[in-house]
Amino acid sequence: MIIDKLIEACVAKQNPTVVGLDTRIEYVPEHIKDFYFADKVDMETACKSILDFNCRIIDAIYDIVPAVKLQMAYYEMYGWYGVKCFNDTAHYAKEKGLMVIGDVKRNDIGATAEAYATAYLGKTFLYEDVAKSAFDVDFITVNPYLGFDGIKPFLDICKLYDKGIFILVKTSNPSAGQIQDVITEGGKTVYQLVAQLVKDWGQDMIGELGYSSVGAVIGATYPQQLLQLRQDMKQTYFLIPGYGAQGGSAKDVINGFDQHGIGAIVNASRSIICAYKSTKWNKAFKPEKFYEAARCEAIDMRNDIATALIMRG
């Protein structure tokens, strides 16, 4: 099952982290933009710059990280060219042996959720016996606000094509609690109720390593809730955003891991892809070597989390 492959990739590379390719044109060094913008500045040349940047980052990290996460919002900023760039980046990453998480947070009523599930995780029927993949990623993120019939099509297509989803439970942003932390009649918060639903929904997709292909998104910025949810959701794999630029530390994120040091994957985006701009690395690396800075920062992140896991014992 796909979740086993993700866990095995983390174990093989001794690295439970995912690099978020949330690339804006502002992050791309001047020498790349100078090349693609030489004739004209438009969505197409911007996306060529971004794809080039992404591929160089992938080349620099594919041997040390198990997966990349592509945040669709940053690609949709460049219109359909950007969506093509999302897909081209995902293909390139898969060719390099990386697993790909599409961070798309899709959600809709049943029939429409089925369309989203087909788009990202299945195959689209075109005509007679012709069906094609629209996007080819391993996992996507999904928003639970519409309840089970907005989730079921994703589960069905995950089973059919051996794919996985991460459902938003407790997000990493400051106002996450405005709805997610509301206390309900029975004394549980909304996110705790969602956590229970996610457990139930994933019950029949549990892999050989004990985790379900139906995972949860739990932000690193709420370490106590992360620890509690790890205890409450023993078979749910966590995608943990919020490390690095958003303020989550290694000490925070390890709350999402079980006693064997598995059960979660931690994302960092800007801190890695923009490492070459940081005060930590900008003296060691010129912008032309942005990918080497990204590699160094990805190694530091891996070591930071590994050390915290060892220290916890």
Next chain:
Amino acid sequence: MIIDKLIEACVAKQNPTVVGLDTRIEYVPEHIKDFYFADKVDMETACKSILDFNCRIIDAIYDIVPAVKLQMAYYEMYGWYGVKCFNDTAHYAKEKGLMVIGDVKRNDIGATAEAYATAYLGKTFLYEDVAKSAFDVDFITVNPYLGFDGIKPFLDICKLYDKGIFILVKTSNPSAGQIQDVITEGGKTVYQLVAQLVKDWGQDMIGELGYSSVGAVIGATYPQQLLQLRQDMKQTYFLIPGYGAQGGSAKDVINGFDQHGIGAIVNASRSIICAYKSTKWNKAFKPEKFYEAARCEAIDMRNDIATALIMRG
């Protein structure tokens, strides 16, 4: 303000309905597919078929309806070609004087929500003084699960570019209540709390006609809740899905309108764009005249709701 323009368009055409262009390739008549699929069947030729179908529907209804709604899920099924088709359809509709609602249900943390808001409602910075629109729609739908900091970027960009959003409050699907109807500590349901937040968030974007450019999505399939929310949210404009194929009747949807017969716009998708396949119309219209069937059904829908509003008095 954009919400005034939408209300004025509904009043001018005496029609508070929106046609949902949720076009799957299966909906496109054979004669169109035969033409585009003559050489090859792929995502590109599928999207050419869909765009042709959409444009003929728009030609047939633009003088009688104020707006179209494009459900992104059905376009993403065809990959980046589909996303281009979404954009081309939106442009064509705007050229014909229609307002366009992008039903994308986007949601994310603050910085990423800003990227989505920029993509659909703003302009993307490319280089020096070059900024371009990625998609150009008037309104989009947004999911509130992440709370205010995931909403604020949409509000900021709406103010800057005179655009609007519809935030999911009570959706039309059967399991909507699984999270939305949970009773919270104070006795209100989750969707009632979200309704209050939506009211607050829209307070400083109220147009001359008394409604905010920050609207709410409330399903026709929950008519009692729709009636109550109309009373509780006097300045919030409603986008009402669920009429027609999903089971909502004219008697149900009029609960979303105020005493002047404004304050809401009702969506129907399949019942209109697939009218030519229905037992109601398939004797009168051959598949080649699918757009005439769509026009007839759109007129019937307008009259159905107008009659129900008159009967209510």
